[in-house]
Amino acid sequence: MAEVQPQQGKRSNSRVIAWCMAGVVGMFAFGFALVPLYDVFCEITGINGKTGGRYETGVSNAVDANRTVTVQFLASNGPGMSWEFRPVTRSIRVHPGEPVTVNFYAENGTDEAMVGQAVPSLSPSEGTLYFHKTECFCFNQQPLEAGESTEMPLVFIVDPELPEHITKLTLSYTLYDQSQKAEVSGAVGAGKTTNNNG
Amino acid sequence: MSVHAKRAVALAAGLSSPAVVMADWTMNMSPGVTGTSNQIFSLHMTILWICVAIGVVVFGVMFWSIFAHRKSQGAKPANFHENTVVEILWTIIPFAILVAMAIPATATLVEMYDTTESDVDIKITGYQWRWQYEYINEDFGYFSSLSTPRDQIENRQAKGENYLLEVDNPLVIPVGKKVRFLLTANDVIHSWWVPEFGVKKDAIPGFINETWTRVDEPGIYRGQCTELCGKDHGFMPVVVEAVPEEEYNAWVAGQREAAEKERQLTEKDWTMDELMARGEKAYQTACAACHQADGSGMPPAFPALKGSPIATGEMDAHIDIVVNGKSGTAMQAFGNQLSEVDLAAVITYERNAWGNNTGDMVTPKEIFDYKNQE
């Protein structure tokens, strides 16, 4: 071994190292790729209840008047968020296929201007794929002056394809204080947040 | 080992403690009081016995070898080391057993996921370190926090029967009705568990989860938070009172009335002593976990209130931090969590307790005005 093999050993050692390092780099990248992959996966399957972005009504949906689905609205505040935030309509019965408008009320009771960002979540998550928003305050950040209040609209359509066994959908919004982030990162941060939340 | 044998072992080890008197020797899962929990229990027992049976066979062969094939007793080793038929057999048989186990498990799981046709919907929000229950169709809600006194936890007082499993305001639900829970969290992930219902679900900040239960027997059921959520993870129990429907309806009416009364209390003229007394109580439930009962805090995360610039300084700044919280820190906004009365009481208490003697007093009315003038 001493005289002959080291030459071979050396060559194949560097090959093994190269392959292993490729594996390491690949898996590190894969770890990060899991983030967009997870998002894509969730978008296709709707598993985490994160509702999708703006729905383009390309296909005209036939209204299924024979069926009604209850849609329930919840509002929560994130940590440190002191606005009053609640749905104006607590729950509504809709026919799949019809566009429906509801409002959420928000009031900035503090004495400084703030920026809020609502993050949606739908339960059961299986219904996420069939809940389309054509207009939502959650697409954008919501700035409010001190003491200002507003009613924020949400327009949605429940897809007629919604599986039969789902009779009630619960849409929950959590409102987060983004004042500091908005100040620091300005428009760029706002844009990114909007895209992610859709 | 029998229960008696265990007790003997414990005693033989020289253990004598007041706590032993209170103890029991619960060794198995409770079958619980709901259809789901009963199904889970029977699954659990089935799997347990299957495992025991496999264990008896495998360890039986092993112990037979240990006793019969010892070198010290002159055993000569055989030389076999392969048998394809045997290998295939002990791949297929366990596989078949697994399939048999998967069938009932699947059926139970499908049922657990069926949240449709609920009678009562309750939103549960996890906070560090208490639960908020909101009856979303009834327009009221409240916080539920540990009511075990600090003195019991720190061994200055004998521990009560429901030590660490008692709260100030339990969740109340009607028996025989399908109750749907919608779970979320404010800060970190919590998990809401009542063993006797067979219900455990994570409460995740920014996301909503749902689960359900139908309790058959009235009673008080106790559980705990089961996801590590920080310092007081062990101190945020769940207590649920299942009551007959009429009683539930009366209770709901009472809650609505109480909410109204709370609004009237805001108008009442409060004295310093009344506020201090109420404030101490509210402080113990809402603030003492972090700022400590004696106001000494746990710097740097949780600053001391005793002699602090905020509690002894400008009144408005003090009200502001309690009502609106301080972003970027653990200090939450209590404006939506406590009533005006409790806010006024807590602030008054903090400004006068532990030698902070500022002599300041703030009334519920002033808090109400503060919140609305903003």
Next chain:
Amino acid sequence: MSAVADTHSQEHHHGPAKGISRWLLTTNHKDIGSMYLIFSFAMFLLGGSMAMVIRAELFQPGLQIVQPEFFNQMTTMHGLIMVFGAVMPAFVGLANWMLPLMVGAPDMALPRMNNWSFWLLPCAFLILVSTLFMQGGAPNFGWTFYAPLSTTYGPPSTTFFIFAVHIMGVSSIMGAINVIATILNMRAPGMTLMKMPLFVWTWLITAFLLIAVMPVLAGVVTMMLMDINFGTSFFDASGGGDPVLFQHVFWFFGHPEVYIMILPAFGAISHIVSAFSRKPLFGYASMVYAVGAIALLSFIVWAHHMFTVGIPLAGQLFFMYATMLIAVPTGVKVFNWVTTMFRGSLSFEAPMLFAVAFIILFTIGGFSGLMLAIAPADFQYHDTYFVVAHFHYVLVPGAIFGIFASAYFWLPKWTGHMYDETLAKTHFWLSFIGMNLAFFPMHFLGLAGMPRRIPDYALQFTDFNMISSIGAFMFGATQLLFLFIVVKCVRGGEKAPAKPWDGAEGLEWTVPSPAPYHTFSTPPDVK
């Protein structure tokens, strides 16, 4: 690197260098193996003393010894130190010592890298342990460091924790590359893959697992680092992230990680059972395939740690079935070990005692694992002491007993002396009783409803907690006896022959005891 490899392949039989530089600069696989083992034992004692703090606090209800925030630091550090500081380095140490001896190689393939990968470890743990003395304390979010508790709500020391994890990750990856290169390139002529000893096989598969998942761990802590310090929102719902994503990525690493901690023990136990049964291992080929199957399955079962986070039904079912499937190859291994013992000629020296206990107790841990795999039942077991009992049953009598068995099995080869058999048997029985006393009652506690990671508990859990604490103290104290036995064995004792166990097979027994500083400079011939 190549220069080093060249000098080492020269046939000059110099002994070890003198003084501290021998240990700092050594590229000798035996020196590095010993350092890994010593380091791992030191970490075992450190992590163990943290467990003692935990068990002391849980001895009685109420807060007696530590406050909840320190208790959380103890559970977190105990987990991290035991997983990354004790078990993993111990197996790397065994690999360093034994792989070259088992495949007939003069040293590891990459000796210089071997030195680095060891010396990174003390640095990593110095950083990790130093967080205990920092403002705000050490990491307190559990060894699974779920976001957002570890990000938005983590202590200031979290950044140091992340740095430490990065360093130990680099160390593990370098160690794994070394193992793969050694096994693929340095085998003696004639040793085909299917002639390799099982310890070599299991380590080869473990090394591939390490390369596959340690970078994912590095990725997840990097994302945490960015969330904490650079304003990203991977795991923060307010910025469009998802805390559940953290758990998916973490457990994608975490589940293969638990097999990383057990597969090498499978290999070592196979040798020991066969040696003390004086009978060849039953089903060598099926053992290799079973390990491969376990390793592959470990990549598609991660979400069984997350049954309560609200995964939809279809996902829940998939992960339940996949997890149950792991029982099949694991069962095959247990059946093979038992059949190896069957109609053998058994004797029960310390390594065999630990190996038999391994098989029995690991199987019990496997049973509770199977129960945990049943998703509906897991809703009751999840995050209770039942889970704590389960993973301590697979890790203590699994990984740790596997390491003890290996240590006693190969100590004569390492030191040239026989260890004190009476003391070793005492060590075994005390460990066995202490371990069962400590962890068996935890099954009952979990089923009765005690959540894990709590510093104080309701009164109905008192008695089993007391028993558990007594068992834990007993197990903990017993490990000092192991230290004494090893020191005694290093310093002297009955001379060990080249092959002290009459039933043992393999190249490592063909070199004298203690193994000379350089072995197999000329490769042996394997028939």
